[in-house]
Amino acid sequence: MIERVRGFRDIFGEELEKFNKIREVSREVLKAFNYKEVILPVVEYEELYKRSIGDFTDVVEKEMFSFTDKGGRRLALRPEGTAGVVRFFIENKLYYKRPYSKLFYEGPMFRYERPQKGRYRQFYQVGAEFFGVLEPISDLEIILISEEILKRLKVSYKLHINSIGCRVCRPKYLEELKKFLREREGFCKDCQRRREKNPLRVLDCKEKSCQVLVEDAPKIDDYLCKECKEHYQKLKELLGEFKVEFYENPKLVRGLDYYTKTVFEFEVEGLTVLAGGRYDYLVEELGGIPTPAVGFALGIDRLVPLIEPPKREEEAYLLVFFGNGNYRYLQRILNSLKPKKFEIYPKANLKKALSFANKEGFKFVVIIGEDEVKGNYITIKDMQRGEQKKVYML
Numbered sequence: 001m002i003e004r005v006r007g008f009r010d011i012f013g014e015e016l017e018k019f020n021k022i023r024e025v026s027r028e029v030l031k032a033f034n035y036k037e038v039i040l041p042v043v044e045y046e047e048l049y050k051r052s053i054g055d056f057t058d059v060v061e062k063e064m065f066s067f068t069d070k071g072g073r074r075l076a077l078r079p080e081g082t083a084g085v086v087r088f089f090i091e092n093k094l095y096y097k098r099p100y101s102k103l104f105y106e107g108p109m110f111r112y113e114r115p116q117k118g119r120y121r122q123f124y125q126v127g128a129e130f131f132g133v134l135e136p137i138s139d140l141e142i143i144l145i146s147e148e149i150l151k152r153l154k155v156s157y158k159l160h161i162n163s164i165g166c167r168v169c170r171p172k173y174l175e176e177l178k179k180f181l182r183e184r185e186g187f188c189k190d191c192q193r194r195r196e197k198n199p200l201r202v203l204d205c206k207e208k209s210c211q212v213l214v215e216d217a218p219k220i221d222d223y224l225c226k227e228c229k230e231h232y233q234k235l236k237e238l239l240g241e242f243k244v245e246f247y248e249n250p251k252l253v254r255g256l257d258y259y260t261k262t263v264f265e266f267e268v269e270g271l272t273v274l275a276g277g278r279y280d281y282l283v284e285e286l287g288g289i290p291t292p293a294v295g296f297a298l299g300i301d302r303l304v305p306l307i308e309p310p311k312r313e314e315e316a317y318l319l320v321f322f323g324n325g326n327y328r329y330l331q332r333i334l335n336s337l338k339p340k341k342f343e344i345y346p347k348a349n350l351k352k353a354l355s356f357a358n359k360e361g362f363k364f365v366v367i368i369g370e371d372e373v374k375g376n377y378i379t380i381k382d383m384q385r386g387e388q389k390k391v392y393m394l
């Protein structure tokens with residue numbers, strides 16, 4: 001037997017109902033904030049991710065599903081949505097069309113990660129990107145949308161925020177951090193490499209031994225330039241005004257290189273369910289005119305176990321037909337039932353149909369036997385009450 005591939009999964013039944021509820025609630029909130037949906041390809045040039053997420057990130061270095069197509073192009077399955085949206089934004093020159101743009105997307109993403117709880121190789125995100133506004137009011141909006149989605153899903157979370165600076169202040173900080181990391185021994189293999197090429201990532205390492213080593217590492221907060229400091233301060237004030245509870249976490253750096261200034265993560269029981277931040281240089285770095293931006297993405301798969309299934313749709317009808325081949329009569333009944341949810345039982349066997357209806361939770365069984373056809377009526381059995389009534393057709 002051929003089984004599904006490791007790290008990939010099937011989504012069905014109650015899990016799928018919850019999955020769709022998350023999609024629906026997210027779409028509802030994003031549309032209320034006037035975000036426009038965009039459906040983007042799952043495949044892009046590998047180069048797009050190398051240039052945006054960064055060559056020395058885990059995502060690009062180890063986790064990309066990249067391949068050469070028959071035409072010799074180096075392509076990759078998207079590991080995230082932001083790079084593609086930025087590519088779309090630039091390709092369509094949206095910066096000339098509107099002073100600012102708000103876009104959202106949903107769909108599968110692919111990362112060759114080690115499968116474990118809440119971590120799959122194909123997972124689903126809903127994400128939003130807000131282009132064209134430099135002020136912290138845009139960070140606030142993205143955080144308010146995130147909160148609103150999680151609140152409507154009745155998920156309780158903890159919001160962590162940080163600022164990781166900009167072109168002006170980050171280089172100096174990185175020098176200091178590198179110096180600090182060079183002077184210490186005992187880092188994991190990955191961090192030994194990262195400490196030169198991508199020192200910020202060391203702060204984020206999941207290995208306990210690395211976490212201990214960076215406990216008293218220099219903090220970015222002490223190195224932020226005036227503009228970054230003011231931005232961060234203003235955002236915190238705004239969050240306060242809007243009664244958004246948050247925790248400052250100076251070690252929060254995120255796993256993708258495009259971020260500047262604000263970064264944030266919504267955490268539930270140790271798992272990040274939604275995350276994002278600003279990326280003010282990415283549009284420019286990918287060839288567009290300089291456009292500041294901020295966004296988030298939520299992990300649908302991680303939210304599924306945390307929410308209640310939606311209430312089942314009531315009022316499903318099961319039709320049992322043993323009307324002596326009078327299909328025209330059956331068709332008339334189907335037409336009159338159409339807006340309702342119904343299913344035709346595939347056998348002319350009332351006993352079996354009733355027990356099936358019971359098991360599957362059908363509220364009504366519609367009986368169409370010879371008598372019914374002759375008498376121009378149907379018999380409707382209410383499965384919960386056990387009552388039966390005749391309904392005459394017009």
Ligand code: HAM
Nearest residue numbers: 080082119120123272273274275276277295296297299
């Ligand atoms: P990210 O933190 O890499 O950010 O992913 C966002 C969310 O996707 C995570 O918080 C998590 O819930 C979910 N996720 C990530 N990897 C997996 C996985 N292997 N299995 C299950 N769920 C996963 C981004 O992708 C950025 N593009 C977010 C963003 C948008 N920043 C600005 N705009």
